[in-house]
Amino acid sequence: MANYNLKINGKTHAVDVEDDTPLLWVLRDHLGLVGTKFSCGIAQCGACTVHLNGNPTFSCVTPVSSVGNSEVVTIEGLSENGDHPVQKAWEEIDVAQCGYCQAGQIMTAAAFLKQNSNPSMEEIDNAMNRNICRCGTYHKIREAVAQAAKTK
Amino acid sequence: MKTISRASRRDFLKIAGTTAGSLFIGFNWFGCDSPKVEVLSTEEILAQAKSFNSYLAISPTGDVVIYSPNPELGQNIKTSFPMVVAEELEADWEKVRVVQANLDTEKYDRQLTGGSGAMPHSWERLRKAGATAKYVLVAAAAKTWNVPAEEITVEKGIISHKSSGKSGHFGEFVTEASTIQAPEEVALKDKKDFKIIGTPVKNVDAKEMYTGKPLYGLDFYREGMKYAMVQRAPFGMKIKSLDDAAARAVSGVTDVVTFGTSVAVVGNSTWPLMKAKKLLKIDYEADGQVEGTVDHDQIFKDLLASGKAETRRKDGNVESAFKTAAKVVSAEYQCPFLAHSPMEPENFFAHVQGDKCELIGPTQTPDRARQAAADILGIPKENITVEITRLGGGFGRRLRADYAEEAVHISKAIGAPVKVTWSREDELTGGAYRPAVRYRFEAALNESGEMVGYKLRGVGMNAGNSTRENNFPSGAVDNVLIESVNYESSITTNAWRAPITNFLAYAEQSFLDEVALEAGKDPVAFRLELLNRAKSNPVGELGYDVDRMISVVETARDKSNWGKDPNVKQGFSVYFSHRSYVAQVANIEMQSGTPVLKKITAVTDCGVVVNPTGANHQVRGGIVDGMGHAMYTNLTFENGMPKQRNFDSYRLIRLKEVPEIETHFLDSGFDPTGLGEPALPPTGGAIANAIFAATGRRLRSQPFIEQKEFSDIKLEIRRA
Numbered sequence: 001m002a003n004y005n006l007k008i009n010g011k012t013h014a015v016d017v018e019d020d021t022p023l024l025w026v027l028r029d030h031l032g033l034v035g036t037k038f039s040c041g042i043a044q045c046g047a048c049t050v051h052l053n054g055n056p057t058f059s060c061v062t063p064v065s066s067v068g069n070s071e072v073v074t075i076e077g078l079s080e081n082g083d084h085p086v087q088k089a090w091e092e093i094d095v096a097q098c099g100y101c102q103a104g105q106i107m108t109a110a111a112f113l114k115q116n117s118n119p120s121m122e123e124i125d126n127a128m129n130r131n132i133c134r135c136g137t138y139h140k141i142r143e144a145v146a147q148a149a150k151t152k
Numbered sequence: 153m154k155t156i157s158r159a160s161r162r163d164f165l166k167i168a169g170t171t172a173g174s175l176f177i178g179f180n181w182f183g184c185d186s187p188k189v190e191v192l193s194t195e196e197i198l199a200q201a202k203s204f205n206s207y208l209a210i211s212p213t214g215d216v217v218i219y220s221p222n223p224e225l226g227q228n229i230k231t232s233f234p235m236v237v238a239e240e241l242e243a244d245w246e247k248v249r250v251v252q253a254n255l256d257t258e259k260y261d262r263q264l265t266g267g268s269g270a271m272p273h274s275w276e277r278l279r280k281a282g283a284t285a286k287y288v289l290v291a292a293a294a295k296t297w298n299v300p301a302e303e304i305t306v307e308k309g310i311i312s313h314k315s316s317g318k319s320g321h322f323g324e325f326v327t328e329a330s331t332i333q334a335p336e337e338v339a340l341k342d343k344k345d346f347k348i349i350g351t352p353v354k355n356v357d358a359k360e361m362y363t364g365k366p367l368y369g370l371d372f373y374r375e376g377m378k379y380a381m382v383q384r385a386p387f388g389m390k391i392k393s394l395d396d397a398a399a400r401a402v403s404g405v406t407d408v409v410t411f412g413t414s415v416a417v418v419g420n421s422t423w424p425l426m427k428a429k430k431l432l433k434i435d436y437e438a439d440g441q442v443e444g445t446v447d448h449d450q451i452f453k454d455l456l457a458s459g460k461a462e463t464r465r466k467d468g469n470v471e472s473a474f475k476t477a478a479k480v481v482s483a484e485y486q487c488p489f490l491a492h493s494p495m496e497p498e499n500f501f502a503h504v505q506g507d508k509c510e511l512i513g514p515t516q517t518p519d520r521a522r523q524a525a526a527d528i529l530g531i532p533k534e535n536i537t538v539e540i541t542r543l544g545g546g547f548g549r550r551l552r553a554d555y556a557e558e559a560v561h562i563s564k565a566i567g568a569p570v571k572v573t574w575s576r577e578d579e580l581t582g583g584a585y586r587p588a589v590r591y592r593f594e595a596a597l598n599e600s601g602e603m604v605g606y607k608l609r610g611v612g613m614n615a616g617n618s619t620r621e622n623n624f625p626s627g628a629v630d631n632v633l634i635e636s637v638n639y640e641s642s643i644t645t646n647a648w649r650a651p652i653t654n655f656l657a658y659a660e661q662s663f664l665d666e667v668a669l670e671a672g673k674d675p676v677a678f679r680l681e682l683l684n685r686a687k688s689n690p691v692g693e694l695g696y697d698v699d700r701m702i703s704v705v706e707t708a709r710d711k712s713n714w715g716k717d718p719n720v721k722q723g724f725s726v727y728f729s730h731r732s733y734v735a736q737v738a739n740i741e742m743q744s745g746t747p748v749l750k751k752i753t754a755v756t757d758c759g760v761v762v763n764p765t766g767a768n769h770q771v772r773g774g775i776v777d778g779m780g781h782a783m784y785t786n787l788t789f790e791n792g793m794p795k796q797r798n799f800d801s802y803r804l805i806r807l808k809e810v811p812e813i814e815t816h817f818l819d820s821g822f823d824p825t826g827l828g829e830p831a832l833p834p835t836g837g838a839i840a841n842a843i844f845a846a847t848g849r850r851l852r853s854q855p856f857i858e859q860k861e862f863s864d865i866k867l868e869i870r871r872a
Contacts, residue, residue, distance in 0.1 A: 001403065018403065021423045029379070029421040034371040035364015037544075039495045040576045041426075044799035047495055075364030082363040090362045094354045094765050097773055098226030099361035100368060100495040100544025121871075129808045132799065134495045134545050135226045136776025137769065138807040 004064055008033070009077025015064070023067055024048045024059040027074060035075035035103050039132075046131030049104040049111075050074050056111040056130075075103040078110060086110045089148035097135035105131045109145045119149055194249045202330040204288070206259035207237050207281040214309055214323035216243050219253040221260040222270045223516050224357075225494075225543035225550070226773075227828045228766035229270050231356045233278055235762060239348045240282030240341060243322070244309035250356045255518035255538035265516040265543075266551050266647065268730035268826030271762060275823050283341075284334040292328035293320065343760065343821075352765040357542060369513035369541040370499045370573065377501065377569040378406065378418050380562045381425040383432050384582055385413035386792035388642035390439035398431035408432075411561040413439075418566055422573055441642045445488075445588075445788040448613070451639055452486065452590035455611040459637035465621035467692045468631035473605030477596035481670045485593070485659035487854045489787040490586040491794075492648055493804065496544020497579045502559035503569035504529060509536045509560065510569075514543040516550040524553040525560045547777075548647040552584050577797045585787065586648030587613035587641070589655055593663040596631070601671030603682065605631040610656070612638055614645040618652060622695030623728060625664070628682035630691055643789065649777060650829040653729040655854070658782060661725040661837030662852070665844065675724045675841065676709050696728040700757050703818055708735035708755040711816055721747070723841025725834040731825035732758040736775070736834045738811075738842035740867075747846040748868045751812040752779075752838060754831060759822035767827055772813045774831030780805025782836035783856050812871045843867065 006013050008031070015030050022041075027033040027050070036059055039047035043058040050059045051073040078084045086109045096102045105128065112127040113119070119127070124145045133141065198217055201209035209217045218234035234250045237243075255263060262273050286306060293311045294301035297318050305312050312319035343349075360367055385391060396408040399417055404424030409416040417428040474480060500513035502525070509529060515521045518538040526533045543550060559572040574582060589612045596605030606629045612618030621634040648654060668678035680702065687698040705726050708714075714722060719741055726735040739751040754771050761767045784803040788795050796802035840851045849861040856862045 018423070020427075025421065025423040029423070032373065033364070034366045034373070037368075037496070038370065038422075038573075039497065040799045042576070042798050042800060045495070075362075078363075082359055087362045091354065091358050094352070094358065096226075096355055096358065096361050097228070097769050098495065098543060098545040099355075099357065102361055103364050106362060125808050129806050132495070132804050132806060134493060134547075134777075134804065135769075136773035136780070136805070136810070138776060138810050139772055139813065140769075141807065 002065070004067070006064070006067055006072060007069065008072040009074060017064055019063060019065040021064045022060050023050065023062040023064055023072070026064050027059065033074050033076055037100055037103060039101070044132070045101070046108055047101050047104040049107040049131065051107060051111050054111060054114060056108045075107055078107065084110060085151050086113065086144070086148040089144040089151065093140050093144040093147060095137055095140040095144050097137055101131060101133045105133065105141055109148065113145070113149055117149065121146065194251060197249060202326045204285040204330070205281050205334070207278065208241070208285050210285070210322050210326050212323040212326055214247055214321035216241070216248045216309070216322065217251055218248055219251050221253040221256070221263045222274075223265040223514070223518065223540050223543055223546070223550075224252065225265055225516065225546035227265065227270070228355065228763060228769060229265065231353055232271065232762045232766055233274065234356070235348050235353055236275065236278040237282040239346055240279045241286050242306040242308065243282075245348055245353065247309055252540055252542070254540060255522060257519060263518060265546060266548065268732070268828040268830060271824040272731060272826050279340050280338060283338040287338050288329040288332040288334050289322055289325050291332050292325040296325065296328060349760065349762050350764065353763055354765070367542040368496050368544050369501070370496055370544070372501050372512055372541060372571060374501070374569055377571055378566060379420065379422050379425060380416045380418045380559070380570050380572045381422070381429050381575065382414050382416045382558050382572060382578070383429055383434065384578070385436055386442065387583065387644065388438060388440040388442040388792045389413070389436040391415070392435040392437040395433035398433070399428040402428040402431065407566055409562055409565045411565070414558065416558065416562050416572075418562060418570065426575065442792040443642060444790045444792075448588055448789070452588075452611050455637045455639060456484070456590060456592050456609060459611060461609060461635035461637045462617070463633070464617060464619050464636050465626060465632055465634040465692070467626070467629070470605055470607060470631045470633040473631035474594070474596045474607075477605060478599045479597040479670055480594060481597065481667050482592065482594040483663055483666055483852060484590060485662065485852045486590040487588060487655040489588050489643070489789070490648060490781055490785055491580050491787055491802065492547040492549030492584070492586075493579060493802070494543070494545030494547055494549055497576060498549070498555035498574040498582070499572060500556040500559040501569065501571045502556065502563040504560060504563040507531045507535055511536060511556060511559070512539040512541065513556060513559075514541050514546070514550055515553065515556060516543070516546050516548070517553065520551070521553040521556040524557045528557060528560050529564065547649045548651065549584060552646055554582075554584065576799065580787070580797050580802055581794050583644035584646035585643065586654065587615055587645040589613065589615065589618050591656065591659045593659070595663070595667045597667070597671050601673055603629050603667060603671070605629065607633045608660075609635045610637065612636065613641040613643070614638070615652065618656070620653060620656060620695070622693050624686070624696055624701065625682050627690045627692060627694040627698070628686035632691070642792065650729055650832045653727065653833040654778070655836075657725070657727040657729070657833030658836030658840065658854070661727065661834065662840045662850070665723070665837070665841045666850065674715065676705065676714055679705055679724070679726065700733045700820060701726065701728055703820065704733045704735040704755045704757050707816060707818060708737050708753060711755060711814070712737035712739070712753040721842055721846035723838045723843065723845055725837035725841060727830070727834040729830045729833050730828075732756065732827060732830035734771070734831050734834050736838040738838040740842045740846040742846060746866055746868055747843070748870050749811050749839065749842070750870060751814065752835070753814045753816070755816045755818065756827070756831065757818040757820045757822075758827045758830065759820060759825040761817050762824055767817060768815050770827040771815045771831040774829065775813055775835045776805060776810050778832040778835030779810070779839060782839060782854050783809070786855050786858060809869050811869050
């Protein structure tokens, strides 16, 4: 057990957990930030995607001990009122079916568009290919990322 | 383990914790753009609302609360059901709040998600719920204003009497209306007057999903609850010995509980349990058949040859038809086991207290979960409550209550509330799979290339009947024999989106392609020839509507420009399942010698389309699902255990692997006939037939990428 001061969504959170605890479980079980989802646990599906210093990161394989002073942003902290351009595009295009993977999809898309504000469809495909949607909303995910890029 | 900050969790409990036992409330955030308007919470509305029936409550403020009883797993029922109620009520959709109802078998029947049946079953009920409420509101207004009810009109929640100039919103009449007896029978709207049904109303949970609010079972938390994870035995085995010392020694683990062939580790958070579970030392011993995929392959061959078959259908004289045939075509098709792999792994909360039990979580069949808990605890069903969370996918997996049962066992054993969480490895090894199946088809053709004999023999595993004997082409052929052989496997199986037909459709539609080729006929013309025969002179009982099937076939032919472009190699498939009809055409273009799958065109007749966005989602999602599993996914067994245990080896389709999908819906005039499953079955056949048209390779087993016929094709998938 060790104490960690984590910078999450602009605030500092103190937790006392084992060093190897993945950031995912610190967020979900210890801080009640359950918007970040558990699905595969081995960095294959992207449901657990958060931003670490702006980079899309699989929180399920990120030990809390490796987070250090990095700025962590979760879906809860992506915007004040759920009005980030990517969230708005997701609403407008009505992307979700079951919705479980969509927080991770949104976090991947938001990080990608920050680094590439005018992407080609091929670049969107490459960026979003790391997240699985079992319901098969891929067409709408693609459409929503393209729309968010336009409105940024 | 100490938790320091819990602020965000308390906030959510405050928002979601109080209403009528309902934890998760769906909001329409209609007030967001106009901050001056005070937006009441759903709790505040319900506190003053009058209930009109099981589906509907209206408050004096004019706000309408509509309960959605069926579990929402992505089929959009939580949006579509209330749309139907609101339509007949003539409500203003902007004033509607949707609440997921808890299990209540007094108020609702068929409170489950399965068989694409929710909308067909409830269509009439939902319309009546809205229409009877409108009737009493109008009657109340007529009484208040002393005018004839017939002269009153209702639009967007406003009741008006034109000649006197009087008008008011629903809320002004709820008190009076609640004293008026609702009629048994009530006039329903003409379909052509629908204003909400048929429009792309947005998902009622959108805002919460996209801002990370707790909606799903796995997000559920209650102060003081324990967490648990379970190690289950391989299929056909039981526990011989258990050494749990190392698991118990993990910091954060508070208990180890054994029940049946399962061992549960219990603790204060999830991560220590993941570690502790790996430290359990369990020796298993055989307690039945311990099977592997190699055994299954042999079993299929043996039972196709000599298994005791149940005759499902017999028309004419098959023996003589095949004896006198000009040509006989035969082929065998096989598919593997599959897991459901919903993105949200199985989980459930249970709190057993004496002779009472509280259940909360993602289930497609809340009543089954309740019954299972009653059986385990030996208490009456009435003592058990079930709260339905939003489901992160289901695909049939959550028809089973096994993971809810685990929570009940553990809560009872430790005397505390507990949430059971499955890992992905648990999900892939935990059973209830789509079973493997093998089919043998035989067709007899006469001199003119007409199919005069048709035989199908299926060998299923725990499948009961692995055929759909009254489905096409039955009814279109004089001599038919359909047989089913069942093998009882120790590996547990379960319904998987479009049970049986998820593979039978592919096998049958591929085989009919083979027959058309042998008959020297165009695959679409060949199907239409059979369908026209079934229409003009049907043989025996038909389980499908020939006209509806002909319509989707002809429309798909036309919309896809079937056979018009020599550079586009096409594959056709059509299937009837769960009351609806879907035809699909896959297009493969040859680009410098490489086959490129570019597009799938789908034509659907599901009756009235309640929500075009939801309908498009179900068709495209069904196609992506059907394609992904046909192309990539395999679950194989060794010693009673699956070899693929996570998404690194159990391959699901990804974004770059889907072609363009064009959807069309036919206005057939029928009431809704269901859409959660029917778009999936035709997909594998359309793709396999297109691959054959492009490359001459016939794929008779799934997944395609593991077949030797596929290995050097180098199929690419590209949109546009």
